[in-house]
Amino acid sequence: xxxxxxxxxxxxxxxxxxxxxxxxxxxxxxxxxxxxxxxxxxxxxxxxxxxxxxxxxxxxxxxxxxxxxxxxxxxxxxxxxxxxxxxxxxxxxxxxxxxxxxxxxxxxxxxxxxxxxxxxxxxxxxxxxxxxxxxxxxxxxxxxxxxxxxxxxxxxxxxxxxxxxxxxxxxxxxxxxxxxxxxxxxxxxxxxxxxxxxxxxxxxxxxxxxxxxxxxxxxxxxxxxxxxxxxxxxxxxxxxxxxxxxxxxxxxxxxxxxxxxxxxxxxxxxxxxxxxxxxxxxxxxxxxxxxxxxxxxxxxxxxxxxxxxxxxxxxxxxxxxxxxxxxxxxxxxxxxxxxxxxxxxxxxxxxxxxxxxxxxxxxxxxxxxxxxxxxxxxxxxxxxxxxxxxxxxxxxxxxxxxxxxxxxxxxxxxxxxxxxxxxxxxxxxxxxxxxxxxxxxxxxxxxxxxxxxxxxxxxxxxxxxxxxxxxxxxxxxxxxxxxxxxxxxxxxxxxxx
Numbered sequence: 001x002x003x004x005x006x007x008x009x010x011x012x013x014x015x016x017x018x019x020x021x022x023x024x025x026x027x028x029x030x031x032x033x034x035x036x037x038x039x040x041x042x043x044x045x046x047x048x049x050x051x052x053x054x055x056x057x058x059x060x061x062x063x064x065x066x067x068x069x070x071x072x073x074x075x076x077x078x079x080x081x082x083x084x085x086x087x088x089x090x091x092x093x094x095x096x097x098x099x100x101x102x103x104x105x106x107x108x109x110x111x112x113x114x115x116x117x118x119x120x121x122x123x124x125x126x127x128x129x130x131x132x133x134x135x136x137x138x139x140x141x142x143x144x145x146x147x148x149x150x151x152x153x154x155x156x157x158x159x160x161x162x163x164x165x166x167x168x169x170x171x172x173x174x175x176x177x178x179x180x181x182x183x184x185x186x187x188x189x190x191x192x193x194x195x196x197x198x199x200x201x202x203x204x205x206x207x208x209x210x211x212x213x214x215x216x217x218x219x220x221x222x223x224x225x226x227x228x229x230x231x232x233x234x235x236x237x238x239x240x241x242x243x244x245x246x247x248x249x250x251x252x253x254x255x256x257x258x259x260x261x262x263x264x265x266x267x268x269x270x271x272x273x274x275x276x277x278x279x280x281x282x283x284x285x286x287x288x289x290x291x292x293x294x295x296x297x298x299x300x301x302x303x304x305x306x307x308x309x310x311x312x313x314x315x316x317x318x319x320x321x322x323x324x325x326x327x328x329x330x331x332x333x334x335x336x337x338x339x340x341x342x343x344x345x346x347x348x349x350x351x352x353x354x355x356x357x358x359x360x361x362x363x364x365x366x367x368x369x370x371x372x373x374x375x376x377x378x379x380x381x382x383x384x385x386x387x388x389x390x391x392x393x394x395x396x397x398x399x400x401x402x403x404x405x406x407x408x409x410x411x412x413x414x415x416x417x418x419x420x421x422x423x424x425x426x427x428x429x430x431x432x433x434x435x436x437x438x439x440x441x442x443x444x445x446x447x448x449x450x451x452x453x454x455x456x457x458x459x460x461x462x463x464x465x466x467x468x469x470x471x472x473x474x475x476x477x478x479x480x481x482x483x484x485x486x487x488x489x490x491x492x493x494x495x496x497x
Contacts, residue, residue, distance in 0.1 A: 075098055
């Protein structure tokens with residue numbers, strides 16, 4: 001125990017005011033040693049890192065490891081593990097384990113002790129984080145402005161609230177392997193089809209394995225190719241398929257589909273909503289906007305609006321957002337209602353933030369943005385789908401299928417992305433090269449247009465976890481809707497409205 005000088009009494013003990021409870025830690029460890037089944041009730045609440053006493057941390061870590069491997073974790077087994085441990089010797093040796101067991105409380109109280117240990121750990125982290133924020137704010141040599149520091153602080157606070165810590169540090173290979181097995185199990189449970197969230201498009205899912213957590217997915221294309229439409233279709237499909245269930249600890253988790261946050265920096269929320277309403281009702285969006293509809297179509301629109309109004313699809317149409325502001329809003333959405341996917345339309349409309357200076361060129365700024373989006377995907381453990389514009393050099397080639405080199409500021413986008421996809425509709429280009437009517441060339445052009453009508457390609461140009469390739473899709477321009485090519489016939493019928 002440390003001492004400080006006192007003018008009247010000489011030396012007095014300095015009280016440790018750090019939020020912690022040795023008694024709660026001892027009680028929980030004793031209960032676990034007495035009944036290993038308690039571990040399954042408290043493991044979702046408290047982790048080894050939440051213990052204040054280092055030896056308690058190591059004891060809990062050993063108990064966790066034994067139980068998770070299906071082995072008995074009692075005082076005798078731990079005695080062999082800690083018999084030569086000098087730290088344990090300092091506090092009573094292996095007899096300390098027996099003391100923990102002898103003073104074990106009733107198992108029914110273990111959950112309350114776990115909650116107390118976790119709460120105190122969070123308080124310690126808040127103190128540490130507050131000191132870090134204060135130090136950064138008072139540091140005259142700091143290059144980060146106040147807004148950047150606020151964004152950083154908010155990110156740290158989010159991590160603390162969401163995962164019980166602001167720093168992850170190293171994880172064991174065993175822990176990483178367990179997550180890999182869980183992902184494989186999820187894919188196996190879906191008949192070997194998907195390990196990620198379904199896009200609602202079978203052929204695209206088959207190529208990608210769904211939308212994977214922590215992935216940055218870039219969807220690029222030239223104007224009028226339909227990249228916003230495809231992103232909107234995917235967002236709608238995921239939100240529509242949302243299903244949640246409670247786990248053994250009573251925590252609600254997403255088991256299918258997901259809550260989607262859509263950042264529309266180009267189109268308004270009303271325009272996006274109109275597109276989705278058109279897709280679901282089968283009434284073209286331009287007719288909805290003009291009111292050029294029949295009574296039957298109006299009924300379809302009204303019924304569709306009522307059905308999709310409850311979707312967990314949240315739209316933010318604020319223009320000129322910085323990557324820091326976007327990340328902050330995504331964190332808030334996840335804290336308030338949950339978040340399983342973010343869509344950004346589109347990447348080049350984001351800014352790097354207030355920390356950018358006049359000497360920063362656009363390539364550096366885009367690099368900061370893509371790094372920020374990838375960091376957001378990892379931080380929130382969700383897929384981020386970001387749309388991107390292609391450079392005009394595509395138009396100069398005979399074959400206008402896009403390539404990775406066509407990405408604007410392609411270096412950083414290509415490097416940071418886990419998946420890069422391109423939307424391509426050859427029909428768009430052929431339609432604009434119509435020859436003079438009555439010529440042989442015009443007849444050939446008509447034949448080619450018939451073959452290309454309603455067809456689109458999604459070209460996977462990069463995929464970190466799987467093969468590249470091209471997926472054929474059907475596209476209905478009236479409804480701005482993509483579906484599997486096998487469903488093309490249903491589109492022809494929908495145009496009858």
